[in-house]
Amino acid sequence: MSEKQGLTVIVKTITRAILAVIFLYGFYIILHGHLSPGGGFGGGVVLALGFLSVMLAYGRPTVQKWLNIRVLHSLESSGPLLFLALGLLGLAGGGAFLLNTMGKGRLFDLWSSGFILPLNIIIGVKVGLSLFLAVWALTEWDPEKGDDA
Amino acid sequence: MPVDIWLIFLLSFMILGSIVALEIKDILSSIVAIGVVGLAVSTAFLILQAPDLAIVQFLFEIFALIILILAFIRKDYHGLEPARLNRLTAALTALTLVAVFAFSVHVFKSLPEFGRPILGTAGYYLENAGNEIKSANIVSAVVLDYRAYDTLGEVTILFTAILGTLTILRVRKAKKEGGED
Numbered sequence: 001m002s003e004k005q006g007l008t009v010i011v012k013t014i015t016r017a018i019l020a021v022i023f024l025y026g027f028y029i030i031l032h033g034h035l036s037p038g039g040g041f042g043g044g045v046v047l048a049l050g051f052l053s054v055m056l057a058y059g060r061p062t063v064q065k066w067l068n069i070r071v072l073h074s075l076e077s078s079g080p081l082l083f084l085a086l087g088l089l090g091l092a093g094g095g096a097f098l099l100n101t102m103g104k105g106r107l108f109d110l111w112s113s114g115f116i117l118p119l120n121i122i123i124g125v126k127v128g129l130s131l132f133l134a135v136w137a138l139t140e141w142d143p144e145k146g147d148d149a
Numbered sequence: 150m151p152v153d154i155w156l157i158f159l160l161s162f163m164i165l166g167s168i169v170a171l172e173i174k175d176i177l178s179s180i181v182a183i184g185v186v187g188l189a190v191s192t193a194f195l196i197l198q199a200p201d202l203a204i205v206q207f208l209f210e211i212f213a214l215i216i217l218i219l220a221f222i223r224k225d226y227h228g229l230e231p232a233r234l235n236r237l238t239a240a241l242t243a244l245t246l247v248a249v250f251a252f253s254v255h256v257f258k259s260l261p262e263f264g265r266p267i268l269g270t271a272g273y274y275l276e277n278a279g280n281e282i283k284s285a286n287i288v289s290a291v292v293l294d295y296r297a298y299d300t301l302g303e304v305t306i307l308f309t310a311i312l313g314t315l316t317i318l319r320v321r322k323a324k325k326e327g328g329e330d
Contacts, residue, residue, distance in 0.1 A: 029204070034284040037200035039292070045208035052215060080308050083301055098297040104283040113284035116293045119300075126304060130311045135216060137318050 005059030015057040022050040030124035034113040040123025047128030052135060060139065069136065072129050079126030086115055086122070152263075155196050163189045176221050184214045201288045 006012065026046030033039030055063050090099030105112035163186045170182035187210035194203035234242075261267050274291050284290040292300055 034286050034289045034293075036286060037288070038204050039201065039286070039289050042201075042204040042208055045205070045212055049208065049212060049215075052212075056215075076311070077308070080301075080304050083304055087297070087301065098301070100282065100294050100297075107279055107283045108285050109283075113282050113290065114294070116282070116284055116289055119293045119297070120289070123300070123304060127307065130307055131212060134311055134314050135219070137315055138216070139219060140318065 033120035034116045040120040044124040044127025048131035051132040076129035082122045159193045180217045
């Protein structure tokens with residue numbers, strides 16, 4: 001059934017080949033947010049565009065089989081909560097809210113700059129999933145076909 | 150070549166792109182012209198040595214274009230009616246634009262020199278972010294450490310926006326399934 005939905009086989013093959021590279025680039029931007037330009041917001045958009053390319057090339061039903069949308073919703077909603085939890089960690093460490101109490105490490109190391117790396121990961125996942133889920137919700141309702149999509 | 154010439158080139162390119170986006174008949178070509186404007190903004194950020202902003206602007210532009218094309222891909226949106234403008238409105242618009250231009254030239258002349266901010270905090274960040282936060286990317290240090298509370302607000306805005314979108318779409322779907330209402 002997946003032959004009929006989505007775009008042509010050329011687009012599907014190229015999407016399959018390039019998807020891993022898109023996600024790799026997104027994770028790279030998120031994980032190196034404290035070392036090089038980029039960060040959670042930019043990397044999150046790359047992840048969202050990766051999901052989106054699959055949705056456009058293969059059609060919604062294939063994505064629905066591939067991903068559990070409910071789990072993605074919960075993961076997306078837990079983003080601000082995790083952010084708050086990290087903020088309270090600073091409060092528990094005897095300082096102010098969102099105080100950077102984690103070990104700072106050495107400049108230019110991957111494990112440096114305290115809680116900037118975890119915050120970048122949280123923001124990246126949050127931004128990527130919420131942008132994808134927004135487009136997912138917007139394409140759910142097709143005026144031409146009704147609600148069968 | 151100096152930065153200013155590149156910037157003026159990009160800005161005139163953007164003005165051209167927006168005029169094309171407004172005047173062209175086909176809506177798909179209009180969306181592409183809007184994309185040209187956004188990508189020129191991204192390049193301008195790159196020339197002004199703000200790669201963080203350039204990356205985010207570039208990616209969000211692609212994302213916005215995909216959403217616009219998805220929304221307007223259907224046939225019944227194609228072909229726009231040209232906006233009618235009477236002479237008085239046109240004259241008033243032109244006058245306002247000239248006034249804004251004259252005022253902005255005056256404002257731009259009084260801006261501080263490029264790379265020399267007025268605020269003391271910016272200098273503090275530049276000098277101490279490396280030692281205090283141990284973050285090589287100072288933009289990240291400002292966004293996620295010095296001003297992490299603002300970022301928490303941004304994340305909340307995003308969360309609320311998605312919540313609102315889902316709520317509205319769900320109401321519409323429920324109405325359709327419910328029949329009469």
